[in-house]
Amino acid sequence: MTATEATVFLVDDDDAVRDALELLLDSVGISTASYPSAAAFLDHYDPGRPGCLVLDIRMPAMSGMELQAALAGESVNIPIIFLSGHGNVPMSAKAFRGGAVDFLEKPFDENVLLERIHEAIRLDRANREATARRTDACTRLATLTRREHEVMLLIVTGHANKEIATKLDLSHRTIETHRGRIMEKTAAQSLTELIEIALASGSHELK
Amino acid sequence: MPNSQPDTLPSPHYGSYALITLLMVAAMLAWQTWITNQNFRGYHQQLAVTSVTGAADELELLITELQRSMRLFAEEQRALLEEIASNADSDAAWTLLENAVSRHYPEYFGLTLTNIAGDVFRPDFDNAVNELCQQDIHSFIDEGYSHAGYIHPNPLGYHFDVMAPWGDAGRPQGVFFLSFPPEILARTLQRIQAPGHALLLLRADKAGLIEATALGTRTELQRGFTLSSDEQQRILHGRAIANSRWDLVDLPDAQLFRNELARNAGYALIVFCAFAAVGLLMLQQLRRKEKRRLQAEEQVLRHQADLAHVDRLNIMGEMASGLAHELNQPLSAISTYCQAGLRIIETLEDKPDKLAHALEHASIQSQRAGQIIRRMRRFTGKGVVRRKPIDINQVITNALGFIESELKRKDIKLDLDLAADLPAAFGDEIQIEQVILNLLHNAIEAMFSASDRPRMLRISSKHSAADTLQVSVHDSGPGLDAATVDSIFDTFYTTRKNGMGLGLAISRSIIEAHGGKLWADTTTPGGATFHFTVSTAEA
Ligand SMILES: Nc1ncnc2c1ncn2[C@@H]1O[C@H](COP(=O)(O)OP(=O)(O)O)[C@@H](O)[C@H]1O
Ligand SMILES: [Mg+2]
Numbered sequence: 001m002t003a004t005e006a007t008v009f010l011v012d013d014d015d016a017v018r019d020a021l022e023l024l025l026d027s028v029g030i031s032t033a034s035y036p037s038a039a040a041f042l043d044h045y046d047p048g049r050p051g052c053l054v055l056d057i058r059m060p061a062m063s064g065m066e067l068q069a070a071l072a073g074e075s076v077n078i079p080i081i082f083l084s085g086h087g088n089v090p091m092s093a094k095a096f097r098g099g100a101v102d103f104l105e106k107p108f109d110e111n112v113l114l115e116r117i118h119e120a121i122r123l124d125r126a127n128r129e130a131t132a133r134r135t136d137a138c139t140r141l142a143t144l145t146r147r148e149h150e151v152m153l154l155i156v157t158g159h160a161n162k163e164i165a166t167k168l169d170l171s172h173r174t175i176e177t178h179r180g181r182i183m184e185k186t187a188a189q190s191l192t193e194l195i196e197i198a199l200a201s202g203s204h205e206l207k
Numbered sequence: 208m209p210n211s212q213p214d215t216l217p218s219p220h221y222g223s224y225a226l227i228t229l230l231m232v233a234a235m236l237a238w239q240t241w242i243t244n245q246n247f248r249g250y251h252q253q254l255a256v257t258s259v260t261g262a263a264d265e266l267e268l269l270i271t272e273l274q275r276s277m278r279l280f281a282e283e284q285r286a287l288l289e290e291i292a293s294n295a296d297s298d299a300a301w302t303l304l305e306n307a308v309s310r311h312y313p314e315y316f317g318l319t320l321t322n323i324a325g326d327v328f329r330p331d332f333d334n335a336v337n338e339l340c341q342q343d344i345h346s347f348i349d350e351g352y353s354h355a356g357y358i359h360p361n362p363l364g365y366h367f368d369v370m371a372p373w374g375d376a377g378r379p380q381g382v383f384f385l386s387f388p389p390e391i392l393a394r395t396l397q398r399i400q401a402p403g404h405a406l407l408l409l410r411a412d413k414a415g416l417i418e419a420t421a422l423g424t425r426t427e428l429q430r431g432f433t434l435s436s437d438e439q440q441r442i443l444h445g446r447a448i449a450n451s452r453w454d455l456v457d458l459p460d461a462q463l464f465r466n467e468l469a470r471n472a473g474y475a476l477i478v479f480c481a482f483a484a485v486g487l488l489m490l491q492q493l494r495r496k497e498k499r500r501l502q503a504e505e506q507v508l509r510h511q512a513d514l515a516h517v518d519r520l521n522i523m524g525e526m527a528s529g530l531a532h533e534l535n536q537p538l539s540a541i542s543t544y545c546q547a548g549l550r551i552i553e554t555l556e557d558k559p560d561k562l563a564h565a566l567e568h569a570s571i572q573s574q575r576a577g578q579i580i581r582r583m584r585r586f587t588g589k590g591v592v593r594r595k596p597i598d599i600n601q602v603i604t605n606a607l608g609f610i611e612s613e614l615k616r617k618d619i620k621l622d623l624d625l626a627a628d629l630p631a632a633f634g635d636e637i638q639i640e641q642v643i644l645n646l647l648h649n650a651i652e653a654m655f656s657a658s659d660r661p662r663m664l665r666i667s668s669k670h671s672a673a674d675t676l677q678v679s680v681h682d683s684g685p686g687l688d689a690a691t692v693d694s695i696f697d698t699f700y701t702t703r704k705n706g707m708g709l710g711l712a713i714s715r716s717i718i719e720a721h722g723g724k725l726w727a728d729t730t731t732p733g734g735a736t737f738h739f740t741v742s743t744a745e746a
Pocket of ligand 1: 705
């Protein structure tokens with residue numbers, strides 16, 4: 001997991017607005033990537049890059065709202081802050097329903113915007129970490145054999161070795177061996193850590 | 208914008224028309240009644256002449272014949288009469304005479320015989336030959352043996368006399384005369400008079416004195432002996448009867464003409480009333496129809512006023528909104544530039560405080576400008592959408608009502624494809640109608656600019672998704688340019704000389720405020736197509 005620096009993606013058809021925002025973010029040390037249209041953004045966007053999206057709601061061709069929908073369609077989960085030249089209630093409600101972080105009316109208070117951007121970046125980081133943990137857990141669990149997986153499920157659901165042995169009709173020793181292997185393969189230091197890994201993987205047998 | 212006016216007719220004066228018609232009917236009926244009455248009168252006049260002539264002829268004949276036959280009788284019975292003259296007391300001779308008279312004149316009433324001096328040989332009845340008879344006898348002798356008969360009384364009853372001389376042809380020896388009952392005359396009158404008429408025998412020498420009618424002599428009548436002046440005037444026809452003192456006249460019943468007139472007038476009145484009733488009913492019906500028409504007209508005008516009002520508000524709102532959008536972009540940029548500048552200054556060693564102050568205040572002022580715009584927008588804003596169930600097809604039909612005449616004038620064919628049984632959409636009917644009108648006006652405008660191809664306007668409605676209705680407006684105009692299709696919804700964008708560039712912007716705002724979508728379809732060939740959706744969900 002490489003800790004790339006967060007980028008704020010700016011999408012606005014107004015050149016001056018874009019330029020001013022770049023300057024502002026640059027002045028507080030946030031790196032930016034700006035695009036004059038939703039299409040340009042989609043062309044260049046790499047979902048692997050962490051950060052957040054500052055999006056003008058009304059643009060020709062593809063509106064901010066449509067871009068939000070398009071990203072959701074591709075299961076891209078980047079936090080979005082909407083900017084609006086003239087917001088109205090039903091529009092902002094719809095934006096929030098689509099998962100927007102915030103909805104600011106131009107001209108906005110830059111302090112508020114910066115605050116929201118920081119929040120959004122934090123949210124994105126948390127999201128990415130959760131995703132990373134999950135993929136990590138999944139890869140670790142994927143190395144287990146089928147029997148080991150079976151034993152692991154029983155361990156994390158709180159069964160003692162003895163119980164597991166009876167249940168699977170195996171010797172106590174064999175269970176001991178499986179347990180050792182599982183801890184080794186998943187690099188779990190403790191039972192608590194193993195449970196965390198199992199939960200992070202989102203293993204559906206746990207639900 | 209609605210500009211077609213419903214045709215207004217000057218309200219007709221139904222009342223005056225009806226009155227004139229009724230007056231004409233009344234005049235016609237009066238004339239008809241008068242003619243009928245005249246005919247009736249003419250007919251009865253004719254009838255009177257015929258019956259008077261017939262009866263008078265008959266009575267004349269009767270009297271004349273009696274006079275002639277009695278002269279012959281006297282000649283025949285001369286021997287007997289002479290015997291009576293010489294021996295007036297001979298009962299046998301009297302009886303012979305009476306028998307002979309009875310044979311010839313069975314209806315006779317009295318028999319009298321005088322000498323040439325007029326002295327009665329033997330009164331037939333006690334005192335029966337009174338003074339009047341005596342006078343008659345003398346005048347008969349004096350005037351050369353002619354007698355004009357009339358009815359007069361004696362103690363036993365009314366009668367009339369017929370006289371004849373007896374004796375030598377050249378030298379009469381006396382008068383032989385018979386009295387007859389007036390019933391003989393009455394019978395003739397009775398037989399000949401027409402229904403509704405009375406034939407009256409009057410004394411020619413005594414004005415209006417009634418002698419006899421079909422009912423009998425004057426004494427037998429339940430009335431005065433003379434005709435009233437009213438009756439005199441009513442007489443239709445009269446004629447003197449020769450050899451008598453009589454006039455025969457025809458007197459119609461007092462009621463005859465009056466009844467006829469009343470009956471005809473009654474008919475006319477009934478017909479007139481029927482006409483008047485039917486006329487009144489029609490008038491009322493017309494009035495009601497007229498009232499309904501006026502009400503409908505008023506409703507159309509009110510609807511137009513609503514639309515115009517909404518249109519003005521929309522234009523104001525959209526202009527404010529467009530202006531706000533346009534201004535907010537540079538304001539936002541200014542504010543952000545200032546903030547960026549301030550932050551850059553923060554990083555400097557030697558801080559230019561005055562510059563920082565200037566930037567800070569520039570930023571505050573741009574925020575203030577933003578507030579002003581926001582307030583203005585709230586003031587002109589459309590506010591909350593009124594949500595009521597609306598029949599989208601009805602809204603389309605209403606909108607078409609405004610442009611119908613324009614379509615005809617500009618030779619544009621209309622193709623309507625409205626889905627039946629659509630559920631109700633929710634929203635503001637006037638606003639949605641405004642959107643449809645904007646699209647229709649644009650379509651007409653576009654087709655009018657391209658004069659070479661046939662003009663076709665297609666409007667359709669359908670149930671496009673679970674709770675969504677879609678309306679489409681297609682025209683056969685020049686269509687949309689892929690390069691500009693993104694701009695046409697922008698506020699103030701127009702390619703028309705007199706365009707404001709607000710129609711599509713307003714329409715999109717309205718539809719989005721309703722939670723729907725409005726878009727241009729560039730894929731349909733041969734013109735432009737615009738679609739919009741409205742929700743059938745009540746929310
Ligand atoms: N049916 C259409 N066909 C072709 N062009 C259209 C049509 N409707 C709209 N347009 C284009 O969109 C522009 C904007 O339309 P609109 O917003 O209604 O403003 P306006 O009618 O005042 O020009 C028009 O000037 C025209 O260029
Ligand atoms: Mg227009």
